Amino acid sequence: MNTPAGMQPPASQRRIVLAERPAGVPREEDFRLETAEVPRPGPGEVLVRTFDLSLDPYVRGTLTGRNLGHPPIAPGDLVPGRAIARVLETGAWVEAETGWQEYAAVPASSLSPLSVPPGVPRTAALGALGTPGLTAYAAVTRLMRPAAGGTVVVSSATGGVGSVAGRLAALAGARTVAIAGGPEKCRVAVERLGYTAAVDRHDPRWTEALAAACPDGVDGYLHMGGGAVLEGVMNLVSPGGRVVLCGLPENANEVGTPASLPAGLIMRTRAVVHGFVVYDHEDLRPDFLREVGGLLAQGRLNPLEDVHEGLESAPAAFRGLMSGRNTGKVIVRVARG
Amino acid sequence: MNTPAGMQPPASQRRIVLAERPAGVPREEDFRLETAEVPRPGPGEVLVRTFDLSLDPYVRGTLTGRNLGHPPIAPGDLVPGRAIARVLETGAWVEAETGWQEYAAVPASSLSPLSVPPGVPRTAALGALGTPGLTAYAAVTRLMRPAAGGTVVVSSATGGVGSVAGRLAALAGARTVAIAGGPEKCRVAVERLGYTAAVDRHDPRWTEALAAACPDGVDGYLHMGGGAVLEGVMNLVSPGGRVVLCGLPENANEVGTPASLPAGLIMRTRAVVHGFVVYDHEDLRPDFLREVGGLLAQGRLNPLEDVHEGLESAPAAFRGLMSGRNTGKVIVRVARG
Numbered sequence: 001m002n003t004p005a006g007m008q009p010p011a012s013q014r015r016i017v018l019a020e021r022p023a024g025v026p027r028e029e030d031f032r033l034e035t036a037e038v039p040r041p042g043p044g045e046v047l048v049r050t051f052d053l054s055l056d057p058y059v060r061g062t063l064t065g066r067n068l069g070h071p072p073i074a075p076g077d078l079v080p081g082r083a084i085a086r087v088l089e090t091g092a093w094v095e096a097e098t099g100w101q102e103y104a105a106v107p108a109s110s111l112s113p114l115s116v117p118p119g120v121p122r123t124a125a126l127g128a129l130g131t132p133g134l135t136a137y138a139a140v141t142r143l144m145r146p147a148a149g150g151t152v153v154v155s156s157a158t159g160g161v162g163s164v165a166g167r168l169a170a171l172a173g174a175r176t177v178a179i180a181g182g183p184e185k186c187r188v189a190v191e192r193l194g195y196t197a198a199v200d201r202h203d204p205r206w207t208e209a210l211a212a213a214c215p216d217g218v219d220g221y222l223h224m225g226g227g228a229v230l231e232g233v234m235n236l237v238s239p240g241g242r243v244v245l246c247g248l249p250e251n252a253n254e255v256g257t258p259a260s261l262p263a264g265l266i267m268r269t270r271a272v273v274h275g276f277v278v279y280d281h282e283d284l285r286p287d288f289l290r291e292v293g294g295l296l297a298q299g300r301l302n303p304l305e306d307v308h309e310g311l312e313s314a315p316a317a318f319r320g321l322m323s324g325r326n327t328g329k330v331i332v333r334v335a336r337g
Numbered sequence: 338m339n340t341p342a343g344m345q346p347p348a349s350q351r352r353i354v355l356a357e358r359p360a361g362v363p364r365e366e367d368f369r370l371e372t373a374e375v376p377r378p379g380p381g382e383v384l385v386r387t388f389d390l391s392l393d394p395y396v397r398g399t400l401t402g403r404n405l406g407h408p409p410i411a412p413g414d415l416v417p418g419r420a421i422a423r424v425l426e427t428g429a430w431v432e433a434e435t436g437w438q439e440y441a442a443v444p445a446s447s448l449s450p451l452s453v454p455p456g457v458p459r460t461a462a463l464g465a466l467g468t469p470g471l472t473a474y475a476a477v478t479r480l481m482r483p484a485a486g487g488t489v490v491v492s493s494a495t496g497g498v499g500s501v502a503g504r505l506a507a508l509a510g511a512r513t514v515a516i517a518g519g520p521e522k523c524r525v526a527v528e529r530l531g532y533t534a535a536v537d538r539h540d541p542r543w544t545e546a547l548a549a550a551c552p553d554g555v556d557g558y559l560h561m562g563g564g565a566v567l568e569g570v571m572n573l574v575s576p577g578g579r580v581v582l583c584g585l586p587e588n589a590n591e592v593g594t595p596a597s598l599p600a601g602l603i604m605r606t607r608a609v610v611h612g613f614v615v616y617d618h619e620d621l622r623p624d625f626l627r628e629v630g631g632l633l634a635q636g637r638l639n640p641l642e643d644v645h646e647g648l649e650s651a652p653a654a655f656r657g658l659m660s661g662r663n664t665g666k667v668i669v670r671v672a673r674g
Contacts, residue, residue, distance in 0.1 A: 223600075230600060239617060245604050259600035263560075263567060266598070266612035267582050273610040275603035280576065 007088045009047060013038045014311055015101030018075050021064055025322050030063075031079065031100075031315040039105035046108045048085035050098045051337060053311070054126040055081065055318050055330040056160075079314075082130075083334070084114060084122055095125060100314050102334055115289075117297035121305075124296055127329030128303040129289065131278060132160035137288040138281035139222055139244045140168045143274045148173025150219035153210070153236075155179040155229050157189050157198065160329035161246065163304050164292070165222050166195050171300065174220065177213045179206075179229060181324050188327055192304065207232045222246055225324070227259030234261065239270040246276045304328025344425045346375045346384060351648055352438030355412050358401055362659050367400075368416065368437075368652040376442040383445045385422035387435045388674060390648070391463040392418065392655050392667040393497075416651075419467075420671070421451060421459055432462060437651050439671055452626075454634035458642075461633055464666030465640040466626065468615060469497035474625040475618035476559055476581045477505045480611045485510030487556035490547070490573075492516040492566050494526050494535065497666035498583065500641050501629070502559050503532050508637065511557065514550045516543075516566060518661050525664055529641065544569045559583055562661070564596030571598065576607040583613045641665025 012035050019032040041047050062070045062080055070080060079100040086093055088103075093114035098104035116124050127133060139161075146152045152169040156162045157178030166189070170176045178189035178198040186198035197213040199206050210232065217238035223230050224246050237243060245259075266273060295301035306326040308317040314332045321330045349372050356369040378384050399407045399417055407417060416437040423430055425440075430451035435441035453461050464470060476498075483489045489506040493499045494515030503526070507513045515526035515535040523535035534550040536543050547569065554575035560567050561583050574580060582596075603610060632638035643663040645654040651669045658667045 227600065245600050261598045261600055261603070261610075263564065263582050263596035263598055266610060267614065268612065270612040270614055270617055272612075273598075273603060275605065275607045275609075277604065277607055280607055 007049065007086065007091060009038045009049070009088060009103055011038065012036065013102040015099070016079050016311065016314055018063060018073055018077055018079055020075055022060075026060065026063065026315075026319055028315040028319060031318075033312055036101075038103045041105040044107055044109065045105045046111070047088045048094065048096050048098060048104050048106055048111075049088060050083045050085050050096075050102055050104065050311075050334040052084040052123050052126060053081050053098070053100060053314065053332040053334050054083060054130070055314065055321050055332060056131070057321065059318070060322055082126065084125060086337075087111070093122065100311065100332075102311060117293045120293075120296045123305060123307075123329075123331050124303065126331060127160050127305060128164050128292055128296060128301060132329055133164050133292050133303075134281065134285060134288050135161045135246060135276075135278040136164035136168060136222075137292060138278060138284050139246055139276050140165050140172070140220075142281060142284065143244045143276060144169070144220040144222060144242050146172045146174035146220045149175070151175045151177060151214050151216060152220040152222070153177045153179060153214065153218050153233055154195075154222045155201075155233070156224040156324065157195060158185045158193065158304060158327045159224070159324075160303075160326075161224060162222070163193050163328055164301065166193055167295075167301050167303075168292075169220065170194055170196075171295070177210065177218075179210070179233070185327055188304070192302070201229055207235070211236055217241065220244075223259075225259075230259045230261065231265070234265050234269065234271065237269040237271045241269060241271050243271050243273045244276045245273065306330045308332045310334070344386065344423065344428060346386075346425060346440055348375065349373065350375045350439040352436070353416050353648065353651055355400060355410055355414055355416055357412055359397075363397065363400065363652070363656055365652040365656060368655075370649055373438075375440045378442040381444055381446065382442045383448070384425045384440060384442050385431065385433050385435060385448075386425060386440055387420045387422050387433075387438060387648075387671040389421040389460050389463060390418050390435070390437060390651065390669040390671050391420060391467070392651065392658050392669060393468070394658065396655070397659055419463065421462060423674075424448070430459065432467075437648065437669075439648060454630045457630075457633045460642060460644075460666075460668050461640065463668060464497050464642060465501050465629055465633060465638060469666055470501050470629050470640075471618065471622060471625050472498045472583060472613075472615040473501035473505060473559075474629060475615060475621050476583055476613050477502050477509070477557075479618060479621065480581045480613060481506070481557040481559060481579050483509045483511035483557045486512070488512045488514060488551050488553060489557040489559070490514045490516060490551065490555050490570055491532075491559045492538075492570070493561040493661065494532060495522045495530065495641060495664045496561070496661075497640075497663075498561060499559070500530050500665055501638065503530055504632075504638050504640075505629075506557065507531055507533075508632070514547065514555075516547070516570070522664055525641070529639070538566055544572070548573055554578065557581075560596075562596075567596045567598065568602070571602050571606065571608065574606040574608045578606060578608050580608050580610045581613045582610065643667045645669045647671070 022030040083098040085096045094111040152174040178195040189195045189198040306328045359367040420435040422433045431448040489511040515532040526532045526535040
């Protein structure tokens, strides 16, 4: 095999498989780190090396067979995941479905060339310029459509989606109020991400704090998370306020009270509630890449990343993501380069 | 007093007052028929004679103090209500807030001149050309926006709002599916109101019947009524389907399970759910009167009326309305003429 310097594959590699189907929030013991042979590419396949592995909530659904778009996996199977990788034969940087492993044999036709604006870290392709960013962009620009001077609330405000959504709403002229878990995230939301105000949902009086932060009511709300937050925010929605329910429920842990919306509350507030799934908004991708790429290149959008070192850190990082402990887009650095 | 022939007020009149605040569906005993003096108009007031009294769900809210727009009443107070009436002094036909009585002294400035197209019964002003019609018009044309060939479902399909909404959706080219209570209403829905199909929500297998009637899913849904119907229809909503929740919950009886929408269902269906209150759509009234007036005059809209004879029939008719037993707009004929 003709590979660039430093790109010779080793004889064996590490990979992470599902040990046991998780119940509720995944535990580290639900996964197992294995040593395995580096796969040999079949016809039409190429060997890639994983550099930056993206951890995403949809993976939770594949572990128990509830994900709409991805087939379920079984114990012993490689955990799926998207990554920034390099093709060994050519050295090209690509995005690929590598799974949680150091090397993967993938169909050449499935690769996307990596593309980020000059000066922007390549990992932005997994976050602000990837599916989380498209989610934020479509939810805010197509469905929420914040007006200058209006008040927008974002829950999971410091996560991969929320951190971009809050910024896009602020750039549209809205007052932006973050809902986040804990004082440190609230500090980050205001100081680092530029939210107007932040409310700690772990505070038992968080709804009062939210009401104080939204004296004119809530005109737009991007919801990710549980039912208590949803109902607390809905009580403050202004007539005609636009609410976007984001994320597929089958990707969530199967614990806690399922979020439910009293129909009377929707009527009384005259809210418009949108069910949102990012797959419906692929048509926006060119506009999204141009606009958000421009914001990143100009430094007007500074997304947060929650980077974990080494493939072996993936299970704990995934547990953190599914517990809402991450701040920013969760990335596992599998290799440096 | 200078009154037209036959318009001399009698010495006394009949009126209906609240006897007891209802719990749940109002009973006839919650009201009391009284003989009282005909009121004397004060400064700026005129005496009107009630002809056609409109019974509307909002009145339920005023009986227990939960209505947003109308002050609550107390036992012994006249029951509020809007009617087609005549001004005794001039003989002019008007719409007025008479309450449930034969004669009322009302501010002259509060009267609206009665206006219906030639050939259309005057009672249309209370139904298809009144608030129920505006409700249907705004919900269908502004929020639901049915497309030709799409499938629209209307619950309470034969009521004052539903009977107009179904027709407007059909005229926009949609397939229309009625949900109604009982086989007789289903027959009326199809034969009289022109729905494509009708489903009896009293049938324990109504959701299967609805699924069969909507093989391509539900693109638009106008919801009035209870939570079981709401969830049953939501399960069939197509991606991007538009759902309008109509009616203020404080106008409903305080019994049964409050309607609730699982947030996961909204996300999975990617529905757009609108909370709807007709007061927000007054700006549409001129368009509504022109368009729906035209349809009525051309005989393309034949709204149903559920007419009860005599003021004394109002309590039973109101109980029927709040039990969903009416077919069409409920009107009490207090006087003929």
